[in-house]
Amino acid sequence: xxxPKSTLAxxxxxxxxxRVVRGKPEVVRYAVAALLAEGHLLVEDVPGLGKTTLARxxxxxxxxxxxxxxxxxxxxxxxxxxxxxxxxKTEQFEFHPGGVFANVVLADExxxxxxxxxxxxxxxxxxxxxxxxxxxxxxxxxxxxxxxQNPIEMEGTYRLPEAQLDRFxxxxxxxxxxxxxEVLVVMSDAARVGPxxxxxxxxxxxxxxxxxxxxxxxxxxxxxxxxxxVAAATREHAAVRWGASPRGSIALxxxxxxxxxxxxRLFVTPDDIKAVAEPVLSHRLVLTxxxxxNQRRPAEVVAEVLGTVTAPLAAG
Amino acid sequence: MSMxxxxxxxxxxxxxxxxxxxxxxFGPVFGVGALLLPVGATVLPALAVTLWLRxxxxxxxxxxxxxxxxxxxxxxxxxxxxxxxxxxxxWRLALQTTWPARPEPEVVVFVPLLVLAAAVFGVxxxxxxxxxxxxxxxxxxxxxxxxxxxxxGGVSAILAAVAFAACGAVIVARGIPWAAVALGVVGAVALGVVxxxxxLSLRTDEFAPLATxxxxxxxxxxxxxLADPSTPVFEYTSSAPVDRWPIVVLDEFDGVNWTPGGGLxxxxxxxxxxxxxxxSRSAEVRMLGSLDGPWLPSQTWPATxxxxxxxxxxxxxxxxxxxxxxxxxxxxxxxxxDPVSLMGKAIDPSVPxxxxxxxxxxxxxxxxxEKAVGRMRSSxxxxxxxxxxMRDNYELVTTGDLPVGHGWPQLERFLxxxxxxxxxxxxxxxxxxxxxxxxxxxxxxxxxxxxxxxVVRNRDALAWPEVAVExxxxxxxxxxxxxxxxxxxxxxxxxxxxxxxxxxxxxxxVPPELPPAAPDVAPARRVxxxxxxxxxxxxxxxxxxLPLLVGVRSWRRRRxxxxxxxxxxxxxxxxxxxxAVTSAMTVRDAATAARPVVDPPTADAxxxxxxxxxxxMWSGAPVDARAQAWSAVRAVRSGLARRPWKARLRAAFxx
Numbered sequence: 001x002x003x004p005k006s007t008l009a010x011x012x013x014x015x016x017x018x019r020v021v022r023g024k025p026e027v028v029r030y031a032v033a034a035l036l037a038e039g040h041l042l043v044e045d046v047p048g049l050g051k052t053t054l055a056r057x058x059x060x061x062x063x064x065x066x067x068x069x070x071x072x073x074x075x076x077x078x079x080x081x082x083x084x085x086x087x088x089k090t091e092q093f094e095f096h097p098g099g100v101f102a103n104v105v106l107a108d109e110x111x112x113x114x115x116x117x118x119x120x121x122x123x124x125x126x127x128x129x130x131x132x133x134x135x136x137x138x139x140x141x142x143x144x145x146x147x148x149q150n151p152i153e154m155e156g157t158y159r160l161p162e163a164q165l166d167r168f169x170x171x172x173x174x175x176x177x178x179x180x181x182e183v184l185v186v187m188s189d190a191a192r193v194g195p196x197x198x199x200x201x202x203x204x205x206x207x208x209x210x211x212x213x214x215x216x217x218x219x220x221x222x223x224x225x226x227x228x229x230v231a232a233a234t235r236e237h238a239a240v241r242w243g244a245s246p247r248g249s250i251a252l253x254x255x256x257x258x259x260x261x262x263x264x265r266l267f268v269t270p271d272d273i274k275a276v277a278e279p280v281l282s283h284r285l286v287l288t289x290x291x292x293x294n295q296r297r298p299a300e301v302v303a304e305v306l307g308t309v310t311a312p313l314a315a316g
Numbered sequence: 317m318s319m320x321x322x323x324x325x326x327x328x329x330x331x332x333x334x335x336x337x338x339x340x341x342f343g344p345v346f347g348v349g350a351l352l353l354p355v356g357a358t359v360l361p362a363l364a365v366t367l368w369l370r371x372x373x374x375x376x377x378x379x380x381x382x383x384x385x386x387x388x389x390x391x392x393x394x395x396x397x398x399x400x401x402x403x404x405x406x407w408r409l410a411l412q413t414t415w416p417a418r419p420e421p422e423v424v425v426f427v428p429l430l431v432l433a434a435a436v437f438g439v440x441x442x443x444x445x446x447x448x449x450x451x452x453x454x455x456x457x458x459x460x461x462x463x464x465x466x467x468x469g470g471v472s473a474i475l476a477a478v479a480f481a482a483c484g485a486v487i488v489a490r491g492i493p494w495a496a497v498a499l500g501v502v503g504a505v506a507l508g509v510v511x512x513x514x515x516l517s518l519r520t521d522e523f524a525p526l527a528t529x530x531x532x533x534x535x536x537x538x539x540x541x542l543a544d545p546s547t548p549v550f551e552y553t554s555s556a557p558v559d560r561w562p563i564v565v566l567d568e569f570d571g572v573n574w575t576p577g578g579g580l581x582x583x584x585x586x587x588x589x590x591x592x593x594x595x596s597r598s599a600e601v602r603m604l605g606s607l608d609g610p611w612l613p614s615q616t617w618p619a620t621x622x623x624x625x626x627x628x629x630x631x632x633x634x635x636x637x638x639x640x641x642x643x644x645x646x647x648x649x650x651x652x653x654d655p656v657s658l659m660g661k662a663i664d665p666s667v668p669x670x671x672x673x674x675x676x677x678x679x680x681x682x683x684x685x686e687k688a689v690g691r692m693r694s695s696x697x698x699x700x701x702x703x704x705x706m707r708d709n710y711e712l713v714t715t716g717d718l719p720v721g722h723g724w725p726q727l728e729r730f731l732x733x734x735x736x737x738x739x740x741x742x743x744x745x746x747x748x749x750x751x752x753x754x755x756x757x758x759x760x761x762x763x764x765x766x767x768x769x770x771v772v773r774n775r776d777a778l779a780w781p782e783v784a785v786e787x788x789x790x791x792x793x794x795x796x797x798x799x800x801x802x803x804x805x806x807x808x809x810x811x812x813x814x815x816x817x818x819x820x821x822x823x824x825x826v827p828p829e830l831p832p833a834a835p836d837v838a839p840a841r842r843v844x845x846x847x848x849x850x851x852x853x854x855x856x857x858x859x860x861x862l863p864l865l866v867g868v869r870s871w872r873r874r875r876x877x878x879x880x881x882x883x884x885x886x887x888x889x890x891x892x893x894x895x896a897v898t899s900a901m902t903v904r905d906a907a908t909a910a911r912p913v914v915d916p917p918t919a920d921a922x923x924x925x926x927x928x929x930x931x932x933m934w935s936g937a938p939v940d941a942r943a944q945a946w947s948a949v950r951a952v953r954s955g956l957a958r959r960p961w962k963a964r965l966r967a968a969f970x971x
Contacts, residue, residue: 218936267935270902271926310899313880313933 006036006217006261009210012201014262017057020195021050022188023181029262030172030279031058031146035207036214037258039169039251040125040145042110042283046152049174050185055106055146056195062207063200064103065140069121071113073156077120081130082137095132100124103140103204107147111157121145122164142204142211162242162286169251170276171283210261217257217266222312227252227273233305234281239291240301244284251280270311278302325367327487331438331451332363334483337476338458339431344466345410347585350419351427357391358384358428359435366439373443377436384432394421402426411522413582414630415466434458446899448487452480456854463850464518488865523579524627526610526638534564534611534761535574538740538777539718545775549607549763552770554599559809560780560792561613561772562762565632569751571675572723574744574759578668580627580636586620587630591651591789598647603640604771610636613763613772615648616782616790622647631668651788653811659818661696664784665756672758674751678728685749694754699783699793700819702750706795711736724748739796740779746795747781756784760792862969866892874946879932882945886925886952892967893956903929913963918955921948 003011013032014025021028031054034041043051059066069080082098099105100121107121124130125145130137147168149160165171177185202210228249235243256272282298291301339355340348362384369376389399402425409423417423434454442451459476462468468476541547552558566574594617601613614635618628623644627636635646688705692698713719713736719726722744730737731745743759750757763776782790791808869888873881887897890910897906907922914922925948928941957964 218934220934220936223934265930265935267930267937269930269934271904271930274902274905307898307900311902311905313883313902313929 003264004213004261004266005206006210006213006258006266007264009202009206010036010262013058013061016061016198016201017054020057020188020193020198021054022184023177024050024054024174027054027172027174030170030259030276033255033258033262033276034170035062035142035144036210036261037169037254038142038144038211038215039254039258040147040167042165042168042171043146043148043174044151044171045174047150049176051148051174052106052108053195054174055108055148057198058144058146059104059106060195060198061201062104063203064142064207065101066104066106067099067102068106068108069099070108071110071117073112073114075113075117077117080117080120081124082132084133084135093133095135095137097137098130100130100145101137101139103142103144105143105145107145109149110147111149111160113158115158115161118158118160118164121147122160122167125167142207162284165283166245166247168283169255170279172279213266214258214261215254217260217268219253219257219268220312223256223268223270223273224253226270226309226312227256229309230273230277230305231281233309234285234301237301237305239287239296240285241288242286244281248281248284252276255280270313274306277306325370327442327448327451328366328370328439329363330483330486331442331455332359332366332435334452334455334480335359335431335435335438335458337479337483338434338455338462339427341459341462341468341472341476342427342465343472344468345415345417346419346424346427347416350416350424354388354391354419354424354428355431357387358432359387361387362432362435366436370439370443376443377440380436380439381432384428384436388425388428388432392421392425394425398422399425399429403429408522409582411465411519412524414584414587414628415519416586417582417584430458430461442487449484451487452484455480455483460847460850463847466517467847467850524582526580526627526636533566533574535566535722535740535744535759535779538761538779539720539738541774541777542714542718545773547774548604549772549774549776550601550603550613551772552599552601552613554597554770556597557765558597558599558615559765560760560762560778561765562616562633562760563607563611563613564634564761565629565669565758565782566761567632567669567672567758569672569674569744569748569759571677574722576629576632576634577672578629578631578634580629580634583621583626583628586647587618587628589619589649590617591649592787593652594649595652596647597650598645600643600645602643610638610640612637612641612644614646615650617649619647619649621645651808653788653808658785658788658811658815659697659700661788662786663694663696663699663755664786664789665754667756667784667790669756669758672751674748675724677748677752678724680732681724681728681749682752684731685752688749689753696783696785696791697819698753699750699755699757700816702746702753702755703793703795704816704819706742706746707797709735710742710795712742712796712798713738739798742796743779743781746793750781750783758782758790859969877942877946879929879942879945882942882949883925883929885949886922889952889956889967892970893959893963894966902926913959914952914955915958918952921951921955924948925952 010029010032013035014028017028017032018025031041031043035058041055043054045051056068059068069075078098080098080100082096082101084093084095086092087094110118110121113121124139128139128141128143130139150157176182231244231246231249231252234240234248237243252273253268255276256268259276260266260268260272278299281302285298285301287296287298287301336355336359340351342351362380365383366376366380369379372379385399388394389396392398398421401422406423406426410417410426413423434457437454438451441453442448445451459480552561564576566576568575568577596619603612607613612624612626612635614628614633616633618633618635621628621635621644624637624641625639626641626644627638628634629636633648685702689698689701692701710730718738719730719734719736719741720738722740727741727745727748730741731749737745740761747757747759758781759779760782761777761779763772764778766772766776780792780794782792785791788808791812793812866888870885873885883903886903887906890897890906890913893913895906895910895913897909901909903922903926907919907926910922911919925945928945928948931937931939932941932945956967
């Protein structure tokens with residue numbers, strides 16, 4: 001029995017990325033799953049852990065176009081979306097596309113951009129089109145934004161508002177590698193194996209077919225209900241002021257479909273919902289002031305919710 | 317933390333039913349019929365509210381309590397203060413009352429309140445905990461309390477146990493496991509058979525308190541009454557003359573004072589007959605004002621008292637009303653005695669007060685008593701011989717300078733020197749000598765029936781001895797030989813008069829056969845068998861029923877054979893082995909949680925089960941993985957069987 005196209009695509013991309021990103025197979029898995037779910041990815045961690053490398057590897061592994069936008073305070077919305085310029089020779093206005101016009105967009109240090117610029121990017125993420133001077137310009141399909149941000153340096157940064165965080169399908173944290181993995185990282189660097197050395201391993205038609213296959217994978221009504229109950233339970237948690245929105249429920253299901261594909265399945269299980277709950281939901285929760293004072297973390301809240309919501313078939 | 321789940325309605329009904337059954341076990345106290353209304357009126361509204369609001373965790377219990385209380389107030393027609401008083405006092409009032417107690421709100425209210433509390437608490441346990449049978453513990457607590465009041469036995473115990481087993485079955489299973497019900501029946505029958513022994517009851521030492529604990533002894537009042545003979549005391553209306561009206565029974569004698577023994581209880585709906593072949597009589601008594609003290613004219617075996625809120629000593633028949641009474645209707649039991657057989661009766665040493673002491677008796681009185689009966693063994697004939705001896709050798713003094721006192725110095729002087737005395741000295745001396753001979757006797761103070769008419773006056777005041785006769789009860793004697801027996805009387809006094817005439821002389825008498833030895837039962841040494849059995853049977857039955865229930869459940873799942881049942885079977889087996897498998901866990905979560913408990917092959921089997929469940933339940937494809945799933949179940953069962961024997965033993969007694 002042959003593996004599904006989406007599974008083959010995942011394996012090809014993951015193997016390619018892991019030639020450079022060593023010792024983090026789960027992070028790579030979730031990142032590729034986000035790509036297969038056609039959702040945007042926010043990678044958040046301290047400097048030096050490979051956020052940008054991961055994003056660049058993802059972009060390089062896909063045979064489409066990719067752009068990198070380095071967010072700085074002087075970056076203008078037009079730099080992201082594009083501008084209309086008057087062409088004297090033709091005596092017409094011409095649209096000059098910005099950095100978002102690529103299949104994979106690496107928005108590096110997105111929290112260093114001004115809120116206005118951030119809004120321009122996040123609008124594209126949601127609408128998948130850019131409107132300049134009343135003219136809509138479609139971005140390529142598939143369209144994946146991989147944004148990175150540093151959570152510890154607050155000076156000169158603009159924290160992404162919760163409404164805009166909601167646009168990201170997942171938020172991942174790379175985390176420090178263990179000793180063996182770090183040795184591999186150092187050896188790869190010594191061998192001068194970097195993102196730029198990676199070749200595309202999947203073309204756009206194949207990726208689009210894989211994405212379509214993932215979106216069509218089977219999901220039982222009981223699983224949908226379970227996902228909704230998990231999202232709804234975050235709204236009733238005592239430590240949460242604003243819980244996950246219905247968009248969060250949708251994101252749970254879509255991410256679970258993609259994660260199931262990474263295991264060779266075209267159907268979703270409750271374990272898939274549980275596995276994606278933390279990266280999908282934690283950045284969508286706004287904790288109460290008391291909970292924040294007590295240094296509660298959204299990931300803890302999600303874990304508690306998963307521990308209380310009855311799983312399908314497990315009642316009794 | 318467990319997530320609240322909404323139980324099936326049948327489980328909630330079963331919890332309420334179990335609490336109601338526990339409440340109805342107070343039947344010996346009030347009568348089952350009297351409990352149906354207050355318990356039903358409390359339980360039904362509360363149950364309806366619980367079923368309605370079962371998903372509202374915050375309001376459910378409070379709303380049910382309010383609904384139950386409202387139903388209770390309507391049913392009892394009581395105000396909230398009566399309910400509040402019932403919370404603090406009714407349980408004690410029920411203990412201080414003769415049973416069946418009158419179902420008055422201030423007495424009965426604690427039963428429906430207990431039932432309501434047990435039901436509401438049980439429902440909360442059912443809906444909040446994972447062990448459903450824990451929800452029966454509050455009702456079981458009510459059962460234990462009811463058994464501390466009056467131990468159930470026979471049919472009532474069987475019915476209660478069967479009802480409890482059925483409730484537990486409904487709560488635990490989706491159907492009724494008849495094996496569990498059968499076990500309940502067997503346990504109940506065994507309980508009914510073995511629980512016939514004496515039972516400990518909380519009421520044993522609980523009596524109604526007296527506001528005036530010290531009152532003048534009617535025995536001391538006799539001389540003053542006889543000094544004012546024409547003053548009316550009370551009058552009665554009855555279909556036939558009444559020969560004696562006892563006021564108080566004085567069965568405690570320390571050598572100086574005669575005092576009443578026993579304890580008083582509030583009069584309930586009535587007292588059962590304590591004699592063989594009883595007949596019922598009644599009289600309306602109207603007090604005329606000169607009876608001092610709280611005692612009321614009574615009979616030896618009162619049945620009911622209407623018209624006055626009276627206290628009664630059920631063992632002695634004494635009636636008492638601290639508030640006084642102007643009139644009341646007394647119904648009492650009288651034994652039907654065959655005059656031929658009365659002579660051959662034995663004494664009854666088992667009656668209350670039969671073993672009361674006599675203090676330090678003078679040796680001369682002891683010798684005199686033995687001489688009076690010709691050293692015959694104790695029997696009713698001996699009692700009659702002693703009566704005859706006193707009639708023949710002593711003189712009753714009713715006028716002039718009357719001797720006083722009824723302690724040993726006065727009685728010894730009366731018996732050995734003066735040989736003339738008052739009625740109370742005759743009676744006291746008779747009782748003391750009878751006790752020295754081993755005959756159960758007691759001193760009674762009261763009034764004789766009037767010569768004519770129905771008005772009892774001071775001149776009718778009388779003290780007389782009574783002896784306990786087997787199968788008859790207390791029989792009044794007259795050592796003075798002066799008491800009148802109404803010609804219209806056809807009761808015990810008339811039969812006794814006929815018996816006296818047939819009494820042979822001491823030389824001609826043949827000692828009767830020895831009575832069977834009475835069991836030496838001392839209240840302080842009674843073993844609470846019924847309570848101990850309940851405490852033993854319940855846990856033992858629990859331990860025996862658990863493996864049975866587990867086996868039945870497992871068999872039903874195997875018969876069903878679905879993948880979901882395979883997962884449920886594995887889940888419960890892991891839980892019994894201490895793995896905290898919550899309802900939020902999937903098969904893979906359970907496998908992870910079980911890692912510290914199971915070996916690698918078992919962990920692999922759990923992974924296989926997870927794949928079978930995923931393929932069958934979530935793939936959307938027609939996959940038949942039942943064989944794979946149940947193969948995993950067998951592997952898990954084998955893996956758990958390889959655990960240490962202590963772990964397996966603990967698992968055997970978990971559900």
